[in-house]
Amino acid sequence: MISSDNHRIAEFLSRLGISEHNKGATSGTVWIDTKGGPNPSYSPADGKLIASVTLATGDDYAVITQKATEAFKIWRMIPAPKRGEIVRQIGNRLREFKEPLGSLVSYEMGKVYQEGLGEVQEMIDIADFAVGLSRQLYGFTMHSERERHRMYDQYHPLGVVGVISAFNFPVAVWAWNAMIAMVCGNVVIWKPSSKVMLSAIAVHKIIEKVLADNEVPEGVLNLIAGSSKHMGDNFLSDKRIPLISVTGSTRVGRHVSKTVGERLGRCILELGGNNAIIVSQYGNLNMALRASLFGAVATSGQRCTSTRRLLIHDCIFDKFRDKLIDAYKQLRIGHPLDPSTVVGPLVDKDAVRAFLDAQARIVEEGGKIVYGGQVLSGEEFASGCYVIPCIAEVENDFSIVQEETFAPILYLIKYKTLDEAIELHNAVPQGLSSAIFSRNIIETERFLSHEGSDCGIANVNIATNGAEIGGAFGGEKETGGGRESGSDAWKAYMRRQTNTINFSTELPLAQGIKFDAFDD
Incomplete structure (x- = not known):
């Protein structure tokens, strides 16, 4: 810093x-x-x-x-x-x-x-x-x-x-x-x-x-x-x-x-986006961890493609949550021009207030803050725009989860089956970016199929953010x-513009219509 x-x-x-x-x-x-x-x-x-x-x-x-x-x-x-x-x-x-x-x-x-x-x-x-x-x-x-x-x-x-x-x-x-x-x-x-x-x-x-x-x-x-x-x-x-x-x-x-x-x-x-990563028990968890971290805290959670929700299979939920918290504790928060900084400030104090208000609503609706969420103080953080990225355990149908908060808040949600994961994934108003981490081809192909992700961007084994310019960028629903x-x-x-050129000496009409209004 x-x-x-x-x-x-x-x-x-x-x-x-x-x-x-x-x-x-x-x-x-x-x-x-x-x-x-x-x-x-x-x-x-x-x-x-x-x-x-x-x-x-x-x-x-x-x-x-x-x-x-x-x-x-x-x-x-x-x-x-x-x-x-x-x-x-x-x-x-x-x-x-x-x-x-x-x-x-x-x-x-x-x-x-x-x-x-x-x-x-x-x-x-x-x-x-x-x-x-x-x-x-x-x-x-x-x-x-x-x-x-x-x-x-x-x-x-x-x-x-x-x-x-x-x-x-x-x-x-x-x-x-x-x-x-x-x-x-x-x-x-x-x-x-x-x-x-x-x-x-x-x-x-x-x-x-x-x-x-x-x-x-x-x-x-x-x-x-x-x-x-x-x-x-x-x-x-x-x-x-x-x-x-x-x-x-x-x-x-x-x-x-x-x-x-x-x-x-x-x-x-x-x-807006409300982007989710499905973390399957068949996925490479180290890759999923890195992608979740980058997706959630890059640009301090202020990308439309930022990862907002992690849908984690219940058999790996506790393990993955604990690894994620350990990774968050290692984040270097500081001045954005310092090459060693990983998380910079939010854009202004209004964004900080939205960050804090969202956490209050999480708790009111029955969720639990499991890491972070504080505003940093001290000489290095004198602007008042620095925060510790937040992790919360929630239910997908919480009203705050259905909205997009433009700040580094990551929601953790359990699922039991892929059907449930896809249903939870799509059960938000926004449809920008999405991802699944799995090495099971049946899961990944279903995620990319007509009955899978309803987003404009759907990824396999990469994060929700960091799109390349070669692809069309955008999303569905309220996106x-x-x-x-x-x-x-x-x-x-x-x-x-559709153009039709007649290079004959006749004037036939489409659909075989006859229109002989006068003699030549």
Whole structure:
């Protein structure tokens, strides 16, 4: 555990172009002299003020959205592989700034240094993926029932894509959306979380050189750091923005879906998770232990894919619980920039209060706290955001267990049969990520079958978190049904068009319909 290294912090802030006061909006290469109120960013690591952002106003939003709308008309006609070349350069630029940007993500959000670096690596990886995708925006060809007719479908850009990102992944979620949207021919407006605006500003400081060097039209990649007062429903209800991609809570997702849906716009919703690992008596318990630990405490339990529930076979329950408690006792809690730290702070004191309130409800409902749960004090933990990750024995139907608490609380639940485990697993409103640890192929295949996990992500012998960018990311039920990142998630950023070409001198109708209205 260390206190903050002021020289190191000043160094990476300087390299990233973060000053004491920062403008809150850019059209990619031109920063707008925003005149909203100040939004100070305090680090949960030490409680110190990092810098502040002058928030964007409604007038700034109007300027940015107009520039984005105009830029789309140009950007959509640039060949996709050339758009991919811009994204390739953005990826390389991020490689140059991986260490300082990862450090800022760690310091501003609170995730440990290795996770901060890992988040920037996700940005680099999705840029690489998008470069290849720029030459693979495939449609299909179909055989027509009519002679001398050809049918095919193709994908066209949508237009302006709005990206609303959450605090827990200050930069990667934007990249998942923006890099794919760009190669698909769209332009992007990014609204970052008010808790981590400096990280978003740093990203745009990094990439603006690539945009300028390649004479990318102003308005292709835009940032608006604004309050909900100016960037809330105005953004969601704007008919010029056909797609809004939002990462956040289920409550936020419901509001976004309703507002965007009223204008028949599109949403990509990546919302809450209540992720479980089934620990079978046939599983490798050492692997399951490591996965459970990483899943529950990485990012201090503030990932949508964090492991919330462990469903443990009753014949190994006591043994596994005791091993887990021993492992928790070895966790190194401290400053996120210290390379030896495994668990950093929660993002703010509101998150700490939610952590404590959830524990009170666990006890009220008849559960038992078996380890941790305390708020740490002392000079090293002066920010008040450090906690000892909590383990609790509960029943799956407790109301608190049915909810997602964005904090390091791990629920232990017994099961007797695989049927019961799967039923318990699926008996929550959310459906994001899931896993089973078993070497029994009958169990693992059932878990992946139609009668198994009802989540968008289902894993065997790996944790619920740490998804790779090559797969489509998202979940079902109250998780929202959206998909981001890899696989064919790119199709959500485009409009599909079916084309039929008649290369004959006749005009036959489909389904053999005869319509002879007049003689030639």
